[in-house]
Structures are given as C-alpha cells and as structure tokens.
Amino acid sequence: MTALSAQILEAAGRRTEGSLLAAKEFLALGKRDAVDQALRRLVSRGQLVKITRGRYALPVRSRFGTRPPAPELVMAHLMTELGEQLVSSGVAAANALGLTTQMPVQQTFLSRTRSRKRYCFGKQEISLRQAPRWQFLLSDRPAGQAIRALAWLGPDEAGAALPKLRQALPTAEWEALLTVRAELPIWLVELLNEQEAEGARG
Template sequence: MANEYSIDGATLRQRIEAMPEDCILFRSDFPEYHTEFVGSVLSELTTEGMLVKIAHGIYAKPRNSRFGVVLPSVDKVVQAIAVRDNAEVLPSGMTALNALGLSTQVPMNYTYLTTGSERTINLSNRKVVLKRGVPKNFCYSTRLISLLVQALKALKKENIGKGDLNIIRQLISKETDKETLIKDVDMMPAWMKRIIKPMLTA
C-alpha cells in the first residue's frame, strides 16, 4: 500500500466527483487513505457544495433538480448502512405503516429492525433508530409480508378498518410470486394469517 500521505489528493477528489448523484458514501469507504486526509477532502467537498454531511461519518452526493438540492431518502440511507454493515434492515412501527401506504402520516422518527448493531442516527431534523430484531422478523422471503407483519403489529388487530383491508388486498394482488407469498403467509402470526389468507384466493 502506498504511503498514506503520498497519495495524490486529486485522486480521492476525482473518485468522489465521478460517483453518481444520489449516492451515499461513508468516511470509512476509503481505508487506503489516512482517516484525517479523507476527513479533510470530505470537508472541502462539503464546503464546496458537492457533498452534504447527513450524519456523523455519512455523506450524500445530492441530486440537483429544478426545485433545488434533493437528498437521498431515509430508506436509501438506512439500506446503505445495512450493506456497509453486512446486515439486514426492516422498517417497523409507523415506518412500516407509512411504507405500505397504511398511514399518510410522515414519521418524524424512523424505526428499523436490524440484524446488525443498534444505533440512533440523526439525519437533519429526523431521528433514525435501528433496533436489534429477532431472527423471526427476517424469515420471510417477500418484502411485502415482512412489512405487513411489522405494520399489523403496530396497527393492532382491533384498529384494522375496511380501508386498511382494501389497501392490503391491493398489495397482495400485485405480488407476482404467489407460491412464495403463500409460504410466507403460513408463517405469519395466527391472527394475521386469519386476515391475510382469504385474500390469496379472492
């Protein structure tokens, strides 16, 4: 490996400049450079407006639209963290309800279950909480059922209305892999299975 101080600074800048818009990068993405050097380059690019620091050690290369600078979504940031940590993540609570369209309320705090380490990240004015989830939460093959289990758990059986059932029915009908869907539904908690199973043949 080259000496950490002898690497041309332009090389790191060029690498970051060549990255696509809407991407997320971490200070730890460049282990071949000295950490202080990486920090100074990221700081310079942030001052210049090419990057936006969205949390400690996490940067985004924003997309420019006619409405101004657009940052990656919270979900995209969380997915990037999961990839970096070699972990799985799953929206839970209000975040899961929102992801499925079962709630129009945009959460101020986002909650995710993870197979990685627990942490709380402050993204601008929003808090993202990653909580350790039990393996059972990650046993489903379809993202829809993984999300539905979390959403229904948050909604609670007594609060499920006709409008919610209609939305769930539409989501089920759009799922193309029916065989995998049936297997997933069979693994749902009993009370959820009683609600969802009739929708498979509707």
C-alpha cells in the same frame, strides 16, 4: 479548493446516489488529519453531506436545487457495507399500503442487530432499531411490508385492517403472506386464519 478536496469530490462523483464515503478510503491521497480536514471543509461548503460519524455522501443537484441523497438509497448501500438486512419500519409499511396516513418525523429502519447509530439527511434523521427475525420475512416485498404493518398495528387494530390489506395486496403477495404464517406470532396467525376463513365463506 485544495487538490485533495478535488480528488475526493472526483471520486464521489463517480459513484451512484447514496454511496457512502469513508475517510480511510482516501488515505493514499494524504495523511489522516489532512483527509479529515478536507472532508470537513467539503461538508461546510455543502459539497458533501455528513451522514453519520466517519461517513459522507454526495448531495444531489438538480434544476430544483440541492438535496441530500435519498435515505432509502443510502440505507441500501449501508446494508451492503454492514452485511446485514435493513427494512422499513412498520409505520412506513402501513403508510405504503394505505393502512394509515401517519408518518413519523424521524424515519426508522429495522435491523437484526442492536445499533444506536443515527443518520442525518439534511434536517431529516434516520435511526436503526432492532426487531425480531419474523419482521424480516419476505423482506421489502408487499407481503413483507404487510407483516411489519400488522406488527405495528398490533393485536387490537390489525384485525380491522386485514380486509383492506387483503384487497390492497396482489393475490400472489397475499398467498406469500399465508405461506410464512407458521413463523409469525400466534395472535397474528389467528387473525390471518380468521381472515382467510371469511374470504372462503365470501
């Protein structure tokens, strides 16, 4: 291993799981071509994982073997780097809340801005998809997940899921969901109002 590769690995090892490395960070150690070559060699040896163009991360090693860093942790670091909010998709939120057993092969995170970038984590691929502002309300709180889950289910299926969702959410999260309903689409506001009325009658 070259001294440059060793220095890159040493720097990567001081970071937390999911931290992203960029070639420009290491230009003080060598010329750009040399840095790029060192990064490619580290990837080919399995000592780094290429996440997307120009971005790398350290794989996680344990007694069970080696795996790419957790996508959620990489996305959290990416959110800081890009200075924008990223949240899990509606189907992922619905799965987390027990409203569906479906999980897509390709995981998607929602972004406020248009992006066509894809991120690779071994055999798993993650993409960013632009979504409206209201799907970012309450962020990754359970109430925020509920908003995105209902959006994914759509007007035809969300109504049937609401009773189960209300039982699954802690009272404080259900109340938080109701506090932002004025910012939600009309169809979703009407369903929430109907569910609230049924709860009051019960």
